[in-house]
Amino acid sequence: MNAKKILLNGILHENPTFRLVLGMCPTLAITYQAANGVAMGLATTFVLVFSNLVISLLRRWIPDQIRIPAFVIVIATFVTVVEMVMHAFLPDLYDTLGVFISLIVVNCIIFARAESFAFKNRPFASVLDGLGMGLGFTLAITLLSCLRELLGAGTVFGAHVLPEGFQPMAIAVQPAGGFILLGLLLAAVTALSNRSRKEAPR
Numbered sequence: 001m002n003a004k005k006i007l008l009n010g011i012l013h014e015n016p017t018f019r020l021v022l023g024m025c026p027t028l029a030i031t032y033q034a035a036n037g038v039a040m041g042l043a044t045t046f047v048l049v050f051s052n053l054v055i056s057l058l059r060r061w062i063p064d065q066i067r068i069p070a071f072v073i074v075i076a077t078f079v080t081v082v083e084m085v086m087h088a089f090l091p092d093l094y095d096t097l098g099v100f101i102s103l104i105v106v107n108c109i110i111f112a113r114a115e116s117f118a119f120k121n122r123p124f125a126s127v128l129d130g131l132g133m134g135l136g137f138t139l140a141i142t143l144l145s146c147l148r149e150l151l152g153a154g155t156v157f158g159a160h161v162l163p164e165g166f167q168p169m170a171i172a173v174q175p176a177g178g179f180i181l182l183g184l185l186l187a188a189v190t191a192l193s194n195r196s197r198k199e200a201p202r
Helices: 003-013 024-029 034-058 064-089 091-097 099-106 108-118 123-153 175-199
Strands: none
Touching: 003 123, 024 099, 024 123, 024 175, 034 064, 034 091, 034 099, 034 108, 034 123, 064 091, 064 099, 064 108, 091 099, 099 108, 108 123, 123 175
């Protein structure tokens, strides 16, 4: 399979957030600050890449009947690594993300790629798939995080970017605001995708 195509697939054509609408729990829960979106995205990318790699390497020795428990063990191992590292070196961020770090274990993006790609393909392709999906997820939730923080506080990554007279929209950093802004982004991405299809040469 073409390496570039695999990598871009997760970023553009099958973006987990904007195209497949997966991983909505962390997407809506922790994206009220841009830093949270980046941290969760990178943590998920790490788990995606290494769980895909290990599952692909072991795919010939994992019986089909126990593949789901095997996936859970592999994924949970790398989530534990992320959790311990973040707890040791980024305690404030660890406290902010809280239980959502542990919930990466049951993130449907990771399970979907393990089942549909890593368990059926070679290690290199599986790593690229995990990287592409992880980057796609990171870019999507970072965009949503920046938008929510900008509208809700007038800042991006804690830096003021809007005039002092700006009145923050409190709803933007609340769950309802997350739903509304995510819906608008999904609509925009779908509209752009449909437009590009129509303009593509036949």
